[in-house]
Amino acid sequence: MEDKGEIRLNQLPVGSLGRILGLETKGLMRRRLLDLGFVPGTVVETVRRSPLGDPTAFKIRGALIALRSEEGRQIRVKLL
Amino acid sequence: MGLTRQASGISVWKEDFTLGDKEISQLTIALAGNPNTGKSTVFNALTGLNQHTGNWPGKTVLQAKGRYRHRGKNITLIDLPGTYSLFANSVEEQVARDFICFGKPDAVVVVVDATCLERNLNLVLQIGEITDKLVVCLNLVDEARRKNIFIDELKLSTELGVPVIPTVARIGQGLDRLKDVIDDVATGVLKPKPIQIQYGGELEKYIAKLAKEVKEIFGEELNPRWLALRLIDGDQTIISSIQQYFNNQEETKGDLLVEGDL
Numbered sequence: 499m500e501d502k503g504e505i506r507l508n509q510l511p512v513g514s515l516g517r518i519l520g521l522e523t524k525g526l527m528r529r530r531l532l533d534l535g536f537v538p539g540t541v542v543e544t545v546r547r548s549p550l551g552d553p554t555a556f557k558i559r560g561a562l563i564a565l566r567s568e569e570g571r572q573i574r575v576k577l578l
Numbered sequence: 579m580g581l582t583r584q585a586s587g588i589s590v591w592k593e594d595f596t597l598g599d600k601e602i603s604q605l606t607i608a609l610a611g612n613p614n615t616g617k618s619t620v621f622n623a624l625t626g627l628n629q630h631t632g633n634w635p636g637k638t639v640l641q642a643k644g645r646y647r648h649r650g651k652n653i654t655l656i657d658l659p660g661t662y663s664l665f666a667n668s669v670e671e672q673v674a675r676d677f678i679c680f681g682k683p684d685a686v687v688v689v690v691d692a693t694c695l696e697r698n699l700n701l702v703l704q705i706g707e708i709t710d711k712l713v714v715c716l717n718l719v720d721e722a723r724r725k726n727i728f729i730d731e732l733k734l735s736t737e738l739g740v741p742v743i744p745t746v747a748r749i750g751q752g753l754d755r756l757k758d759v760i761d762d763v764a765t766g767v768l769k770p771k772p773i774q775i776q777y778g779g780e781l782e783k784y785i786a787k788l789a790k791e792v793k794e795i796f797g798e799e800l801n802p803r804w805l806a807l808r809l810i811d812g813d814q815t816i817i818s819s820i821q822q823y824f825n826n827q828e829e830t831k832g833d834l835l836v837e838g839d840l
Contacts, residue, residue: 502612526667529663529665529667530662530663531666533662533663533667533700534662534663535696535697535700558697559694559697560693560694560696560697561697562693574728578797
């Protein structure tokens with residue numbers, strides 16, 4: 499049963515803030531996301547979505563990072 | 579990749595990373611950092627036209643190397659690929675990591691973006707786990723000021739345990755001091771003590787145990803704690819890198835490591 503307010507990062511609306519709960523991915527992608535700062539507890543904001551929906555720009559730890567929706571889909575986030 | 583090695587022993591590392599200099603290079607300095615930190619600006623500002631771009635041996639990754647003179651010495655500067663991390667997620671990261679570990683530069687300068695410090699520090703801390711000869715170049719301080727970000731470089735330096743030199747590489751500000759500090763660290767006049775992240779409880783016990791065994795195999799050639807961490811991580815690429823950069827009598831050390839890992 500999913501917690502109310504828990505969504506995936508690719509569902510976070512533009513301008514909204516979320517707090518990262520966890521990553522559903524393993525291996526290299528997980529490692530890369532962690533290195534970019536997508537660590538549980540971090541606040542992330544959806545800044546801009548590309549016209550075709552992919553990639554999406556997120557503001558995290560002072561940086562602007564672009565993720566594809568297949569990556570955003572793997573990140574569990576609590577809507578703030 | 580078909581690189582044959584006739585020489586044996588530790589000198590082979592330097593051979594693989596030889597930079598083909600005709601003039602004797604007295605110091606080799608590596609330049610590391612995230613992409614888009616002005617690392618290339620620092621590189622260009624220090625080396626001017628004395629630079630050359632090629633490829634890392636056997637890889638498709640670009641290598642820029644240059645030279646400058648400082649305090650009467652010839653100094654070779656290697657611009658490592660921009661990376662967020664040294665965990666070998668990509669060829670660039672592997673190249674950067676391998677050079678820092680096996681190429682044994684006399685110092686590593688990490689160029690850091692003052693407007694985005696937190697994300698940039700990931701790499702600084704990782705490199706601090708490999709080597710003590712670390713200098714942080716805090717670049718883009720003018721951009722930071724414009725965004726109302728003011729960084730207390732003395733406090734940062736104390737917390738990190740390494741020198742932090744603010745620069746605006748674009749206009750050459752801070753570079754003279756940077757060169758001085760690079761030289762001091764490279765020659766041992768300044769001895770940084772990079773902060774070592776403690777991983778807590780159980781993990782530290784495993785690290786200590788593994789580091790002890792690693793140290794018996796490799797001595798002081800590779801940072802035992804760092805290597806222990808990579809093995810616990812299950813990093814396969816570090817094992818193949820060790821096998822590549824050690825050879826002959828040393829080759830068995832790489833094999834020993836594969837058998838003995840957790």
